[in-house]
Amino acid sequence: MANVILKEVYKKYEKASDFTIKGINLEIQDEEFMIFLGPSGCGKTTTLRMIAGLEEITGGTIAIDNIVVNDHPPKDRNIAMVFQNYALYPHMSIYDNMAFGLKLRKVPKNEIDKKVKEAAIILGIEDLLERKPKQLSGGQRQRVALGRAIVRNPKVFLMDEPLSNLDAKLRVQMRSELSKLHKQLKTTFIYVTHDQVEAMTMGDRIAIFNNGIIQQLGKPTDIYNYPANKFVAGFIGSPPMNFLKCIFDTNSNSLKSETFIVPLNDDQCNKLSDKKGKEVYLGIRPEDFNIDSTDKNTGIKGVVELVETLGAESHVYLNVQNESIILKCSPNLVINDGDKINAVPNLSKIHVFDLETGDAFF
Numbered sequence: 001m002a003n004v005i006l007k008e009v010y011k012k013y014e015k016a017s018d019f020t021i022k023g024i025n026l027e028i029q030d031e032e033f034m035i036f037l038g039p040s041g042c043g044k045t046t047t048l049r050m051i052a053g054l055e056e057i058t059g060g061t062i063a064i065d066n067i068v069v070n071d072h073p074p075k076d077r078n079i080a081m082v083f084q085n086y087a088l089y090p091h092m093s094i095y096d097n098m099a100f101g102l103k104l105r106k107v108p109k110n111e112i113d114k115k116v117k118e119a120a121i122i123l124g125i126e127d128l129l130e131r132k133p134k135q136l137s138g139g140q141r142q143r144v145a146l147g148r149a150i151v152r153n154p155k156v157f158l159m160d161e162p163l164s165n166l167d168a169k170l171r172v173q174m175r176s177e178l179s180k181l182h183k184q185l186k187t188t189f190i191y192v193t194h195d196q197v198e199a200m201t202m203g204d205r206i207a208i209f210n211n212g213i214i215q216q217l218g219k220p221t222d223i224y225n226y227p228a229n230k231f232v233a234g235f236i237g238s239p240p241m242n243f244l245k246c247i248f249d250t251n252s253n254s255l256k257s258e259t260f261i262v263p264l265n266d267d268q269c270n271k272l273s274d275k276k277g278k279e280v281y282l283g284i285r286p287e288d289f290n291i292d293s294t295d296k297n298t299g300i301k302g303v304v305e306l307v308e309t310l311g312a313e314s315h316v317y318l319n320v321q322n323e324s325i326i327l328k329c330s331p332n333l334v335i336n337d338g339d340k341i342n343a344v345p346n347l348s349k350i351h352v353f354d355l356e357t358g359d360a361f362f
Contacts, residue, residue: 001187002065002078002155004028004051009060011046011212019058020046022212033182033189037199038209039235044192045160047209051190052081052158065155080149081158084165086141088133088148095129098147115151122184123147139170146178150185159191163198175201196236200224208232230358233283233351239315241351242325244282244300248275248352255282255352259321260300262345271361272352280361283351286315286328289343291335299344300325307335318343 005028011021021043028034036044049055051062053074061068069077088097095116102112120126123143133141142162149157163171163178179202182189193199199206200220208215208223208231216228227233233241246257253269255262262282264272272280292299302318302325309331316327316335327343335341352361 001030003030003063004156004188004190005061005063005066006047006051007061007063009047009050009062010058011043011050011055012058020212021050021058023060024212024214026207026214026217028188028190031186031188033179033191033202033204035199035203035206036190036192036209037194037196037206037235038215039194042209043212044207044209048158048160048190048192051156052079053077054081078155079158080152080154080156081160082145082149082162084161086133086145086165088141088144090133092132093129094125094131094133094136094144097133097144098129098151101148101152112151115153116147119147119150122150122181138166139174142166142174146181154187156188156190157185159189161193162191163193164195171198178202196238200236208235210235227283227351227360229360230281230283230353233353233360237285239286239326239328241283241285243353244284244320244323244325245279245355246282247277247279248272250276254298255280257321259302261298262300262350263298263347265347268352268362275354275361279355281353281355281358283353284325284345285349286326288346288349289327289329290346291327291329291333292342292344299342301340301342304335304337304339304341306337316341 006024006026009024012019038044050057098116099112125143163174207217216232246255249256302320305319306317308315314329314331316329317324
C-alpha cells in the first residue's frame, strides 16, 4: 500500500485575504487509519481534497508512496474517495455503480465481475447487486459507495465525513464496520470528521485542525490525556473540559481564586515557575471530580443550577464564579437544584493552560 507525506503544504484561494492551510507537515504511515478532526472551516476537508488532487496546492509538496504527486491528476494518484453524499448513479444497478470506474479503465469483464463480487461479500451486500440505489437504506448505500472504492484496490482511501447522513444507531454500527474493513484491507485510510467519537474510536492517530494548522497529532488516548493546548482540551471530550481562571499562588503552592483553592505538587509548581502570581486557566474534565461537603478547605464550591439524569450517569451543572461547569456523577448520588456542593478535583488529572497563548503547562 502507501504512505502519504505532506511537507510545508499551503493553500490560498484567489480572493482570500489569508491562507486556508498554513504550512502543514504530516507523515501518514502505510496502512494507518488517520483521522482529520476539527470544527467546520478548519481546513481538514481542504487538506483531504489536496491529497486527492481535487484542489491545487499553493505551496509545498504532497507525496503518495514516496512519489510527489503535485502535478498528477486525481486519476493517476491511485486513491479512492468516499464522499458524504454517496454520489451513486440513480439509474444504474448496484453492480453497475460498483463496476463503473473499472469499465472506464477498460478492465476486462471477468476481472470486473470478480472484483465487484468480492467487494460485495466483504461489505455484506452481495444480495443487493441487482437493485437500484433508491431501493436501499442509507447504510446500504454507504456500503455501495465503499464498495465502489474497494474494487479499484487503491493505495489510499480518502473519506470525507461518510457517516454524517446516517442516523445515530447506524453510525455506531458503521463505525465498527469501517474499523473492521480497515484491518481486513490493510490499506491506508484518511478520514475527515467533526465527530470526536468517530475520531476516538476509529483512528490510529488523530490530527486536530484549527484555522488551517494542525494543533496536535497523536494517538487518541494521548490527545485526550495530554492536550497540547486549550483548544484541543476543549474540543476533545464530551461534555467538554471545564476552564476556570485562577492565580498561581507560590505562598500556598496552589491555584486560587475568590471561590476555590486547588493545591499543587512540587512537579506541577515547577512547570508553572514562570507564572508566579499570574493568571492561568485551570482545566478539569467533568469526570475528574469528587463531590464533598462545603466545609473543606480545598475544592471548587458552587451552587447546583441543573441536574441532567442520563441513566448510567448524571451531569451536574455547577455555578462557579458566575460561570457554569459540568460534573459527571453517579446517578445514585442525590443532588438537587440549588444545593451548595464542593467539587474536589482529582489533582493528578488537572490541566493548566497559558492565559494568552492557550498552550498547556501540564
